[in-house]
Amino acid sequence: MLTIWGRISSINVQKVVWAAGEVGQSFERIDCGGAFGGLREPVFLAKNPNAQIPVLEDGEVCIWESNSIVRYLAARYGAGWIWEEDPARRADADRWMDWMQSALQPALMPLLWGLVRKVPEHADPAKIEASVAKAEQLMEILDQHLSNRGFLAGERFGMADIAVGCGAHRWLNMPVERVARPHVERWYEAIFARPAAQPALVLPVT
Template identity: 40%
Template sequence: MSSSITIWGRPNSNNVKKALWIAAELGLKYKHVLAGLQHGVNNTPEYLALNPNGVIPLLKDGDLVLWESNAIVRYLAAEYAVSSGHPELWPASARTRAAGDKWMDWTSTTFAGIYRDVFWGFFRTPEAERDMALINGNLAKVNKLMAIVDAQLAKTAYLSGAEFGVGDIPLGCFIYTYFNLPVERPSLPNLGRWYTDLQKRKAYQDVVMIPLT
Protein backbone atom coordinates (compact mmCIF):
# COMPACT_ATOMS: atom_id res chain seq x y z
CA MET A 1 0.00 0.00 0.00
CA SER A 2 1.42 3.36 -1.03
CA SER A 3 2.54 5.76 1.69
CA SER A 4 3.87 8.37 -0.75
CA ILE A 5 0.56 10.13 -1.25
CA THR A 6 0.07 13.80 -0.41
CA ILE A 7 -3.27 15.59 -0.72
CA TRP A 8 -3.51 19.39 -0.53
CA GLY A 9 -6.73 21.20 0.35
CA ARG A 10 -8.99 22.46 3.10
CA PRO A 11 -11.25 19.78 4.58
CA ASN A 12 -14.43 21.90 4.33
CA SER A 13 -14.19 22.03 0.52
CA ASN A 14 -16.57 19.62 -1.20
CA ASN A 15 -14.00 19.00 -3.93
CA VAL A 16 -11.31 18.18 -1.37
CA LYS A 17 -13.74 15.95 0.50
CA LYS A 18 -14.00 13.81 -2.64
CA ALA A 19 -10.28 13.05 -2.55
CA LEU A 20 -10.16 12.51 1.20
CA TRP A 21 -13.27 10.32 1.13
CA ILE A 22 -12.00 7.92 -1.53
CA ALA A 23 -8.65 7.74 0.26
CA ALA A 24 -10.45 6.85 3.48
CA GLU A 25 -12.63 4.23 1.77
CA LEU A 26 -9.47 2.63 0.39
CA GLY A 27 -7.66 2.81 3.72
CA LEU A 28 -4.76 4.69 2.16
CA LYS A 29 -2.02 6.34 4.17
CA TYR A 30 -1.40 9.88 3.04
CA LYS A 31 -0.09 13.25 4.12
CA HIS A 32 -2.70 16.01 4.20
CA VAL A 33 -1.51 19.58 3.66
CA LEU A 34 -4.02 22.31 4.51
CA ALA A 35 -4.37 24.68 1.56
CA GLY A 36 -6.85 27.18 0.17
CA LEU A 37 -8.65 30.28 1.50
CA GLN A 38 -7.48 31.01 5.06
CA HIS A 39 -4.71 28.42 4.81
CA GLY A 40 -3.06 29.96 1.78
CA VAL A 41 -0.37 27.71 0.22
CA ASN A 42 -2.16 27.31 -3.12
CA ASN A 43 -0.87 30.67 -4.36
CA THR A 44 2.78 29.98 -3.56
CA PRO A 45 5.35 29.40 -6.31
CA GLU A 46 5.95 25.88 -5.01
CA TYR A 47 2.27 24.97 -5.29
CA LEU A 48 1.81 26.66 -8.65
CA ALA A 49 4.74 24.67 -9.97
CA LEU A 50 2.67 21.56 -9.26
CA ASN A 51 -0.72 22.97 -10.19
CA PRO A 52 -0.60 26.13 -12.31
CA ASN A 53 -4.36 26.54 -11.82
CA GLY A 54 -3.78 27.31 -8.15
CA VAL A 55 -6.89 25.43 -7.04
CA ILE A 56 -7.56 22.55 -4.66
CA PRO A 57 -7.43 19.60 -4.30
CA LEU A 58 -4.03 18.53 -5.52
CA LEU A 59 -2.64 14.99 -5.33
CA LYS A 60 0.93 13.80 -5.52
CA ASP A 61 1.59 10.08 -5.55
CA GLY A 62 5.26 9.39 -6.11
CA ASP A 63 6.13 11.21 -9.32
CA LEU A 64 2.49 11.58 -10.39
CA VAL A 65 0.95 15.03 -9.88
CA LEU A 66 -2.79 15.28 -10.43
CA TRP A 67 -5.43 17.94 -10.08
CA GLU A 68 -9.21 17.98 -10.78
CA SER A 69 -11.14 16.28 -8.00
CA ASN A 70 -12.98 13.72 -10.14
CA ALA A 71 -9.73 12.70 -11.84
CA ILE A 72 -8.16 12.19 -8.41
CA VAL A 73 -11.06 10.00 -7.28
CA ARG A 74 -10.88 7.90 -10.43
CA TYR A 75 -7.11 7.51 -10.22
CA LEU A 76 -7.03 6.43 -6.58
CA ALA A 77 -9.81 3.93 -7.15
CA ALA A 78 -8.23 2.52 -10.32
CA GLU A 79 -4.77 2.31 -8.74
CA TYR A 80 -5.63 0.98 -5.28
CA ALA A 81 -9.13 -0.57 -5.22
CA VAL A 82 -7.96 -4.13 -5.82
CA SER A 83 -4.86 -4.02 -3.62
CA SER A 84 -6.82 -2.42 -0.78
CA GLY A 85 -9.45 -5.13 -0.85
CA HIS A 86 -12.21 -2.94 -2.28
CA PRO A 87 -12.55 -4.01 -5.94
CA GLU A 88 -16.18 -2.81 -5.96
CA LEU A 89 -14.86 0.75 -6.02
CA TRP A 90 -13.38 0.14 -9.48
CA PRO A 91 -15.35 -2.62 -11.24
CA ALA A 92 -13.60 -4.54 -13.99
CA SER A 93 -16.50 -3.85 -16.35
CA ALA A 94 -16.19 -0.55 -18.24
CA ARG A 95 -19.96 -0.62 -18.68
CA THR A 96 -20.49 -0.78 -14.92
CA ARG A 97 -17.96 2.00 -14.30
CA ALA A 98 -19.61 4.19 -16.92
CA ALA A 99 -22.97 3.97 -15.17
CA GLY A 100 -21.53 5.78 -12.15
CA ASP A 101 -19.04 7.85 -14.10
CA LYS A 102 -21.76 9.94 -15.71
CA TRP A 103 -23.03 10.98 -12.28
CA MET A 104 -19.55 12.17 -11.30
CA ASP A 105 -19.42 14.54 -14.26
CA TRP A 106 -23.11 15.47 -13.98
CA THR A 107 -22.44 16.65 -10.44
CA SER A 108 -19.59 18.87 -11.61
CA THR A 109 -21.07 20.18 -14.87
CA THR A 110 -24.81 20.37 -14.15
CA PHE A 111 -25.31 20.49 -10.39
CA ALA A 112 -22.37 22.19 -8.66
CA GLY A 113 -22.56 25.58 -10.35
CA ILE A 114 -26.26 26.00 -9.57
CA TYR A 115 -25.86 24.73 -6.03
CA ARG A 116 -22.88 26.97 -5.24
CA ASP A 117 -24.99 30.11 -4.76
CA VAL A 118 -27.35 28.22 -2.45
CA PHE A 119 -24.54 26.83 -0.29
CA TRP A 120 -22.57 30.07 -0.11
CA GLY A 121 -25.75 32.02 0.49
CA PHE A 122 -26.72 30.04 3.56
CA PHE A 123 -23.42 28.94 5.04
CA ARG A 124 -20.90 31.61 4.08
CA THR A 125 -22.93 34.81 3.88
CA PRO A 126 -24.22 36.75 6.90
CA GLU A 127 -28.02 36.58 7.02
CA ALA A 128 -28.42 40.35 6.53
CA GLU A 129 -26.36 40.20 3.33
CA ARG A 130 -28.06 37.22 1.66
CA ASP A 131 -29.56 37.64 -1.80
CA MET A 132 -32.65 35.55 -1.13
CA ALA A 133 -34.03 36.00 -4.65
CA LEU A 134 -30.87 34.44 -6.07
CA ILE A 135 -30.75 31.75 -3.40
CA ASN A 136 -34.41 30.74 -3.76
CA GLY A 137 -34.24 30.80 -7.55
CA ASN A 138 -31.29 28.44 -7.58
CA LEU A 139 -32.78 26.29 -4.81
CA ALA A 140 -35.80 25.65 -7.02
CA LYS A 141 -33.44 24.53 -9.80
CA VAL A 142 -31.52 22.35 -7.36
CA ASN A 143 -34.71 20.65 -6.20
CA LYS A 144 -35.59 19.81 -9.82
CA LEU A 145 -32.15 18.27 -10.26
CA MET A 146 -32.57 16.31 -7.05
CA ALA A 147 -35.78 14.87 -8.49
CA ILE A 148 -33.71 13.47 -11.37
CA VAL A 149 -31.39 11.82 -8.86
CA ASP A 150 -34.36 10.50 -6.89
CA ALA A 151 -35.75 8.88 -10.04
CA GLN A 152 -32.43 7.13 -10.68
CA LEU A 153 -32.25 5.92 -7.09
CA ALA A 154 -35.69 4.37 -7.49
CA LYS A 155 -34.02 2.02 -10.00
CA THR A 156 -30.63 1.37 -8.39
CA ALA A 157 -29.39 1.30 -4.82
CA TYR A 158 -26.56 3.69 -5.63
CA LEU A 159 -25.66 6.09 -8.40
CA SER A 160 -22.86 3.66 -9.22
CA GLY A 161 -25.35 0.82 -9.60
CA ALA A 162 -26.07 -2.08 -7.27
CA GLU A 163 -23.08 -1.28 -5.03
CA PHE A 164 -21.53 1.87 -3.64
CA GLY A 165 -18.81 3.19 -5.93
CA VAL A 166 -16.93 6.28 -7.04
CA GLY A 167 -20.02 7.53 -8.88
CA ASP A 168 -21.60 8.23 -5.50
CA ILE A 169 -18.74 10.31 -4.13
CA PRO A 170 -19.11 13.74 -5.79
CA LEU A 171 -22.83 14.17 -5.16
CA GLY A 172 -22.47 12.42 -1.82
CA CYS A 173 -20.28 15.28 -0.63
CA PHE A 174 -22.84 17.89 -1.65
CA ILE A 175 -25.84 15.97 -0.35
CA TYR A 176 -24.68 16.36 3.24
CA THR A 177 -24.99 20.12 2.93
CA TYR A 178 -28.27 19.84 0.99
CA PHE A 179 -29.96 17.95 3.81
CA ASN A 180 -28.65 20.51 6.30
CA LEU A 181 -30.02 23.55 4.49
CA PRO A 182 -32.45 25.51 6.72
CA VAL A 183 -35.27 25.12 4.17
CA GLU A 184 -38.17 22.83 3.38
CA ARG A 185 -37.23 20.18 0.86
CA PRO A 186 -39.56 18.27 -1.47
CA SER A 187 -40.35 14.66 -0.70
CA LEU A 188 -37.56 12.65 -2.31
CA PRO A 189 -37.69 9.26 -0.57
CA ASN A 190 -35.10 7.50 -2.70
CA LEU A 191 -32.63 10.34 -2.28
CA GLY A 192 -33.27 10.25 1.47
CA ARG A 193 -32.68 6.49 1.58
CA TRP A 194 -29.39 6.88 -0.31
CA TYR A 195 -28.25 9.65 2.03
CA THR A 196 -29.10 7.49 5.04
CA ASP A 197 -26.99 4.68 3.58
CA LEU A 198 -24.05 7.02 3.02
CA GLN A 199 -24.21 8.20 6.63
CA LYS A 200 -23.58 4.63 7.80
CA ARG A 201 -20.16 4.59 6.14
CA LYS A 202 -17.31 5.41 8.53
CA ALA A 203 -15.31 7.19 5.84
CA TYR A 204 -18.33 9.41 5.14
CA GLN A 205 -18.75 10.18 8.83
CA ASP A 206 -15.08 11.05 9.24
CA VAL A 207 -14.56 13.10 6.09
CA VAL A 208 -17.89 14.51 4.93
CA MET A 209 -20.00 14.92 8.05
CA ILE A 210 -17.97 17.71 9.59
CA PRO A 211 -19.20 21.15 10.74
CA LEU A 212 -20.41 23.23 7.81
CA THR A 213 -18.34 26.37 7.31
Protein backbone atom coordinates in the same frame (compact mmCIF):
# COMPACT_ATOMS: atom_id res chain seq x y z
CA MET B 1 1.54 7.51 2.01
CA LEU B 2 -0.62 9.88 -0.01
CA THR B 3 -0.56 13.65 0.39
CA ILE B 4 -3.79 15.57 -0.15
CA TRP B 5 -3.55 19.35 -0.45
CA GLY B 6 -6.68 21.29 0.49
CA ARG B 7 -8.99 22.37 3.30
CA ILE B 8 -11.65 19.87 4.36
CA SER B 9 -14.50 22.41 3.99
CA SER B 10 -14.00 22.18 0.20
CA ILE B 11 -16.46 19.77 -1.39
CA ASN B 12 -13.82 18.74 -3.91
CA VAL B 13 -11.32 17.92 -1.17
CA GLN B 14 -14.02 15.94 0.61
CA LYS B 15 -14.37 13.68 -2.43
CA VAL B 16 -10.67 12.88 -2.39
CA VAL B 17 -10.46 12.30 1.37
CA TRP B 18 -13.43 9.95 1.17
CA ALA B 19 -12.04 8.05 -1.83
CA ALA B 20 -8.66 7.60 -0.17
CA GLY B 21 -10.36 6.16 2.89
CA GLU B 22 -12.53 3.81 0.86
CA VAL B 23 -9.52 2.26 -0.87
CA GLY B 24 -7.63 1.91 2.41
CA GLN B 25 -4.84 4.39 1.74
CA SER B 26 -3.37 6.42 4.57
CA PHE B 27 -2.76 10.06 3.81
CA GLU B 28 -1.53 13.37 5.13
CA ARG B 29 -3.83 16.29 4.39
CA ILE B 30 -2.30 19.76 4.21
CA ASP B 31 -4.64 22.71 4.79
CA CYS B 32 -4.52 25.28 2.00
CA GLY B 33 -6.99 27.38 0.09
CA GLY B 34 -9.65 29.68 1.51
CA ALA B 35 -8.59 31.22 4.81
CA PHE B 36 -5.44 29.08 4.78
CA GLY B 37 -4.15 30.62 1.55
CA GLY B 38 -1.01 29.26 -0.03
CA LEU B 39 -2.39 28.58 -3.50
CA ARG B 40 -0.21 31.24 -5.14
CA GLU B 41 2.96 30.06 -3.47
CA PRO B 42 5.54 28.70 -5.93
CA VAL B 43 5.61 25.32 -4.18
CA PHE B 44 1.87 24.89 -4.75
CA LEU B 45 1.78 26.34 -8.27
CA ALA B 46 4.42 23.79 -9.25
CA LYS B 47 1.85 21.13 -8.34
CA ASN B 48 -1.19 22.83 -9.87
CA PRO B 49 -0.69 25.93 -12.02
CA ASN B 50 -4.44 26.58 -11.81
CA ALA B 51 -3.98 27.50 -8.10
CA GLN B 52 -6.92 25.33 -7.06
CA ILE B 53 -7.52 22.49 -4.63
CA PRO B 54 -7.40 19.56 -4.28
CA VAL B 55 -4.06 18.17 -5.36
CA LEU B 56 -3.04 14.57 -4.76
CA GLU B 57 0.54 13.35 -4.52
CA ASP B 58 1.19 9.63 -4.64
CA GLY B 59 4.92 9.12 -4.85
CA GLU B 60 5.97 10.63 -8.16
CA VAL B 61 2.37 11.00 -9.30
CA CYS B 62 0.79 14.45 -8.90
CA ILE B 63 -2.84 14.99 -9.97
CA TRP B 64 -5.32 17.86 -9.81
CA GLU B 65 -9.08 17.98 -10.55
CA SER B 66 -11.14 16.16 -7.95
CA ASN B 67 -12.97 13.71 -10.20
CA SER B 68 -9.72 12.75 -11.91
CA ILE B 69 -8.17 12.11 -8.50
CA VAL B 70 -11.12 9.96 -7.41
CA ARG B 71 -10.89 7.95 -10.63
CA TYR B 72 -7.15 7.50 -10.15
CA LEU B 73 -7.53 6.26 -6.58
CA ALA B 74 -10.38 3.96 -7.59
CA ALA B 75 -8.47 2.47 -10.53
CA ARG B 76 -5.14 2.08 -8.75
CA TYR B 77 -6.29 0.93 -5.34
CA GLY B 78 -9.98 0.01 -5.67
CA ALA B 79 -10.23 -2.19 -8.77
CA GLY B 80 -13.14 -4.56 -8.41
CA TRP B 81 -14.45 -2.48 -5.54
CA ILE B 82 -15.24 1.16 -6.24
CA TRP B 83 -13.71 0.98 -9.73
CA GLU B 84 -15.65 -0.78 -12.47
CA GLU B 85 -13.63 -2.67 -15.06
CA ASP B 86 -16.63 -3.11 -17.35
CA PRO B 87 -16.79 -0.05 -19.66
CA ALA B 88 -20.59 0.20 -19.57
CA ARG B 89 -20.79 0.08 -15.77
CA ARG B 90 -17.90 2.53 -15.50
CA ALA B 91 -19.63 4.92 -17.91
CA ASP B 92 -22.70 4.75 -15.69
CA ALA B 93 -20.57 5.91 -12.76
CA ASP B 94 -18.71 8.48 -14.85
CA ARG B 95 -21.85 10.21 -16.02
CA TRP B 96 -23.04 10.77 -12.44
CA MET B 97 -19.65 12.12 -11.44
CA ASP B 98 -19.80 14.53 -14.36
CA TRP B 99 -23.40 15.44 -13.47
CA MET B 100 -22.25 16.34 -10.01
CA GLN B 101 -19.53 18.63 -11.37
CA SER B 102 -21.54 20.24 -14.16
CA ALA B 103 -25.07 20.37 -12.69
CA LEU B 104 -25.53 19.79 -8.96
CA GLN B 105 -22.40 21.50 -7.67
CA PRO B 106 -23.01 24.76 -9.59
CA ALA B 107 -26.67 24.73 -8.52
CA LEU B 108 -25.65 24.61 -4.86
CA MET B 109 -22.98 27.30 -4.99
CA PRO B 110 -25.31 30.33 -4.59
CA LEU B 111 -26.78 28.69 -1.48
CA LEU B 112 -23.36 28.04 -0.02
CA TRP B 113 -22.12 31.57 -0.58
CA GLY B 114 -25.38 33.32 0.26
CA LEU B 115 -26.82 31.32 3.16
CA VAL B 116 -23.92 29.43 4.71
CA ARG B 117 -20.91 31.66 4.18
CA LYS B 118 -23.09 34.79 4.17
CA VAL B 119 -21.05 36.71 1.63
CA PRO B 120 -22.98 39.97 1.09
CA GLU B 121 -22.68 40.06 -2.68
CA HIS B 122 -24.27 36.59 -2.85
CA ALA B 123 -27.18 37.34 -0.51
CA ASP B 124 -29.71 38.27 -3.21
CA PRO B 125 -32.93 36.44 -2.20
CA ALA B 126 -33.92 35.93 -5.83
CA LYS B 127 -30.65 34.17 -6.60
CA ILE B 128 -30.96 32.01 -3.50
CA GLU B 129 -34.54 31.10 -4.41
CA ALA B 130 -33.45 30.18 -7.94
CA SER B 131 -30.65 28.05 -6.50
CA VAL B 132 -33.09 26.12 -4.31
CA ALA B 133 -35.45 25.59 -7.27
CA LYS B 134 -32.65 24.26 -9.46
CA ALA B 135 -31.36 21.98 -6.71
CA GLU B 136 -34.86 20.59 -6.21
CA GLN B 137 -35.12 19.76 -9.91
CA LEU B 138 -31.84 17.90 -9.76
CA MET B 139 -32.75 16.10 -6.55
CA GLU B 140 -35.93 14.86 -8.20
CA ILE B 141 -33.79 13.37 -10.98
CA LEU B 142 -31.54 11.74 -8.42
CA ASP B 143 -34.47 10.44 -6.38
CA GLN B 144 -36.06 8.84 -9.41
CA HIS B 145 -32.78 7.21 -10.38
CA LEU B 146 -32.35 5.75 -6.89
CA SER B 147 -35.92 4.45 -6.74
CA ASN B 148 -34.96 1.06 -8.13
CA ARG B 149 -31.30 0.61 -7.16
CA GLY B 150 -29.19 0.71 -4.03
CA PHE B 151 -26.43 2.93 -5.37
CA LEU B 152 -25.86 5.20 -8.33
CA ALA B 153 -24.31 2.62 -10.64
CA GLY B 154 -26.28 -0.38 -9.43
CA GLU B 155 -26.33 -2.43 -6.25
CA ARG B 156 -22.70 -1.87 -5.26
CA PHE B 157 -21.19 1.24 -3.71
CA GLY B 158 -18.78 2.95 -6.10
CA MET B 159 -16.89 6.08 -7.01
CA ALA B 160 -20.01 7.90 -8.25
CA ASP B 161 -21.57 7.59 -4.81
CA ILE B 162 -18.56 9.42 -3.38
CA ALA B 163 -18.78 12.35 -5.77
CA VAL B 164 -22.55 12.81 -5.69
CA GLY B 165 -22.70 11.88 -2.02
CA CYS B 166 -20.65 14.96 -1.16
CA GLY B 167 -23.21 17.11 -2.98
CA ALA B 168 -26.14 15.40 -1.29
CA HIS B 169 -24.45 15.91 2.07
CA ARG B 170 -24.17 19.63 1.41
CA TRP B 171 -27.77 19.95 0.21
CA LEU B 172 -29.32 17.92 3.03
CA ASN B 173 -27.49 19.92 5.70
CA MET B 174 -28.11 23.44 4.42
CA PRO B 175 -30.56 25.76 6.21
CA VAL B 176 -33.37 25.49 3.64
CA GLU B 177 -36.76 23.81 3.43
CA ARG B 178 -36.57 20.80 1.17
CA VAL B 179 -39.01 18.50 -0.59
CA ALA B 180 -38.85 15.01 0.93
CA ARG B 181 -36.88 12.66 -1.31
CA PRO B 182 -37.19 9.20 0.29
CA HIS B 183 -34.84 7.39 -2.07
CA VAL B 184 -32.15 10.06 -1.82
CA GLU B 185 -32.51 10.10 1.96
CA ARG B 186 -32.27 6.29 2.25
CA TRP B 187 -29.18 6.26 0.04
CA TYR B 188 -27.59 9.17 1.89
CA GLU B 189 -28.08 7.50 5.27
CA ALA B 190 -26.34 4.38 3.96
CA ILE B 191 -23.33 6.17 2.52
CA PHE B 192 -22.99 8.67 5.38
CA ALA B 193 -22.66 5.72 7.78
CA ARG B 194 -19.60 4.37 5.97
CA PRO B 195 -16.43 4.69 8.08
CA ALA B 196 -14.49 6.32 5.23
CA ALA B 197 -17.18 8.98 4.86
CA GLN B 198 -16.88 10.27 8.40
CA PRO B 199 -13.57 12.18 8.04
CA ALA B 200 -14.81 13.74 4.80
CA LEU B 201 -18.46 14.66 5.36
CA VAL B 202 -17.89 17.18 8.10
CA LEU B 203 -20.68 19.00 9.90
CA PRO B 204 -21.76 21.69 9.99
CA VAL B 205 -21.45 22.57 6.31
CA THR B 206 -19.20 25.62 6.10
